[in-house]
Amino acid sequence: MMARSGPVLAVLGILLAVWYLAAVGMNAQWERDQAARAGTKVTWAEILPQTMAQARPVVPAPHQVAVALWDGLTAQAVTSKRSLVYHGYITLQATLVGFALGIVMGVALAVGIVQSRAMDLSVMPWAIISQTIPIVALAPMIVVVSGSIGIEGRLIPKGVISAYLSFFPVLVSMVKGLRSPDAMQVDQMATWSASAAQVFWKLRLPASMPYFFASLKVAIAASLVGAIVGELPTGAVEGLGARMLIGSQFGQPLIMWAALFAAALLAGVLILLVGQVERLARARMGVPA
Amino acid sequence: MKDTTHIADPVIEARGLNLTFATDDGPVHALKDVSLTIEKGDFVSFIGPSGCGKTTFLRCVAALEHPTGGTLTVNGMTADEARLKRAYGFVFQAAGLYPWRTIAGNIRLPLEIMGFSRAEQDARVDRVLDLVELGGFGRKYPWQLSGGMQQRASIARALAFDADILLMDEPFGALDEIVRDRLNEELLGLWARTGKTIGFVTHSIPEAVYLSTKIVVMSPRPGRITDVIDSPLPRDRPLEIRDSQAFIEIAHRVREGLRAGHGDGI
Numbered sequence: 137m138m139a140r141s142g143p144v145l146a147v148l149g150i151l152l153a154v155w156y157l158a159a160v161g162m163n164a165q166w167e168r169d170q171a172a173r174a175g176t177k178v179t180w181a182e183i184l185p186q187t188m189a190q191a192r193p194v195v196p197a198p199h200q201v202a203v204a205l206w207d208g209l210t211a212q213a214v215t216s217k218r219s220l221v222y223h224g225y226i227t228l229q230a231t232l233v234g235f236a237l238g239i240v241m242g243v244a245l246a247v248g249i250v251q252s253r254a255m256d257l258s259v260m261p262w263a264i265i266s267q268t269i270p271i272v273a274l275a276p277m278i279v280v281v282s283g284s285i286g287i288e289g290r291l292i293p294k295g296v297i298s299a300y301l302s303f304f305p306v307l308v309s310m311v312k313g314l315r316s317p318d319a320m321q322v323d324q325m326a327t328w329s330a331s332a333a334q335v336f337w338k339l340r341l342p343a344s345m346p347y348f349f350a351s352l353k354v355a356i357a358a359s360l361v362g363a364i365v366g367e368l369p370t371g372a373v374e375g376l377g378a379r380m381l382i383g384s385q386f387g388q389p390l391i392m393w394a395a396l397f398a399a400a401l402l403a404g405v406l407i408l409l410v411g412q413v414e415r416l417a418r419a420r421m422g423v424p425a
Numbered sequence: 426m427k428d429t430t431h432i433a434d435p436v437i438e439a440r441g442l443n444l445t446f447a448t449d450d451g452p453v454h455a456l457k458d459v460s461l462t463i464e465k466g467d468f469v470s471f472i473g474p475s476g477c478g479k480t481t482f483l484r485c486v487a488a489l490e491h492p493t494g495g496t497l498t499v500n501g502m503t504a505d506e507a508r509l510k511r512a513y514g515f516v517f518q519a520a521g522l523y524p525w526r527t528i529a530g531n532i533r534l535p536l537e538i539m540g541f542s543r544a545e546q547d548a549r550v551d552r553v554l555d556l557v558e559l560g561g562f563g564r565k566y567p568w569q570l571s572g573g574m575q576q577r578a579s580i581a582r583a584l585a586f587d588a589d590i591l592l593m594d595e596p597f598g599a600l601d602e603i604v605r606d607r608l609n610e611e612l613l614g615l616w617a618r619t620g621k622t623i624g625f626v627t628h629s630i631p632e633a634v635y636l637s638t639k640i641v642v643m644s645p646r647p648g649r650i651t652d653v654i655d656s657p658l659p660r661d662r663p664l665e666i667r668d669s670q671a672f673i674e675i676a677h678r679v680r681e682g683l684r685a686g687h688g689d690g691i
Contacts, residue, residue, distance in 0.1 A: 328534075329511075338534065342523065345525070
């Protein structure tokens with residue numbers, strides 16, 4: 137246990153140290169400016185504690201963020217508009233909708249690409265081009281279009297933005313996975329006069345599963361990013377993305393940082409969950425533990 | 426007039442078989458004028474250096490390749506028809522077991538594809554597992570078995586649907602010599618018990634001589650048959666037969682055939 141957590145804790149310690157140094161360095165100027173305005177001299181011994189306790193720091197100290205995150209999670213009812221649990225739940229909904237949609241799209245396109253030469257030539261280049269368009273530019277358009285065709289609320293457009301990001305890793309992995317059986321395995325199927333459908337269901341699809349689960353971890357993270365991006369430039373008032381924007385626009389860096397870490401926490405939990413599902417699936421498919 | 430003196434039962438018959446692959450460097454003659462008759466119950470080995478067409482010929486019989494000239498019949502049908510009638514089981518060099526299926530599940534795979542009932546599948550899996558001496562290993566996964574056991578499982582899979590012909594493409598090529606000896610012995614036993622017709626590709630002279638009733642020596646560029654040796658060895662062969670004079674003489678003739686096929690070049 138110690139052998140595995142040791143290096144992780146060491147890196148964490150270094151990061152925290154760098155963070156504290158950055159907080160002190162970046163926030164010190166403001167303290168000096170304040171002192172200069174008041175016509176007093178301040179020493180480093182006075183500045184040091186103050187840089188870690190500002191209300192609107194350039195870089196908040198880690199413990200400030202931790203307190204803000206804890207308050208955001210626990211200091212009010214989870215249904216309150218000030219609760220990070222509430223905003224996290226809004227973002228989680230869009231993430232899951234986008235994740236599900238992305239999986240369906242990615243798998244369906246991959247199956248089409250592998251089974252049909254025409255789709256292989258026509259779809260794959262567009263799938264790659266789609267990922268070169270900045271999602272930040274596309275997100276407001278998706279929101280506007282979904283509104284103008286009469287879709288209520290932001291869940292669906294945010295889900296679509298999420299899916300736009302998450303389908304791609306699934307697509308690429310599934311194409312690779314469905315093509316992973318070698319010539320010998322395909323020949324072997326031919327010796328049994330297996331139909332194309334049988335080759336697909338009994339060989340290609342099960343062979344692609346390790347690739348599929350590997351891609352899910354990337355896809356769930358991409359979905360979360362998509363949901364947050366979907367909340368940023370689109371005037372949303374709910375969700376972790378909206379919370380970050382509010383913090384930034386109203387000069388409340390602690391709100392922004394707390395939302396940022398709430399999002400990271402959510403991402404971590406989601407990736408852990410996907411990892412558990414993968415573990416169960418692998419055990420069912422006979423992979424040695 | 427038809428040749429009525431020929432009373433034996435040809436299972437595989439090739440007449441003037443040609444196969445040319447078009448490549449960037451021009452056409453490659455994988456098979457040139459290959460004529461061969463394999464009779465029911467024969468154990469035929471194909472031996473020769475790489476590129477001599479031994480695997481290609483086997484793949485033609487299996488309808489995995491299609492000859493560009495000549496005629497080929499399998500059980501009196503075209504190779505494609507024979508495959509649809511489940512005329513043969515094919516064993517590849519690698520066992521090719523699916524890691525996500527148990528040994529029994531792997532053997533069941535062709536039976537599922539061919540639409541056998543569940544009860545029939547189970548009965549057949551048990552029977553062929555016993556046939557290759559893997560009884561009790563059905564619930565194991567491939568990674569839990571040694572390379573030799575995996576190859577036995579792949580032979581069981583090829584036997585599961587009762588094809589009369591067993592085509593084997595260097596099935597023991599990746600195994601060490603001790604395991605290979607053991608499997609050769611077992612394969613002879615299996616052949617004696619089941620009466621299958623076996624086509625066996627190898628590049629080991631002792632393996633070819635030990636196993637076969639008929640040894641087909643081939644040579645490359647273009648791939649062709651240089652010698653066909655009918656083995657005088659009895660069908661019942663203990664491993665010690667490899668020290669007998671008859672065995673050594675056949676091995677010598679095979680070696681001569683291989684050398685002649687190489688021409689002056691090598």
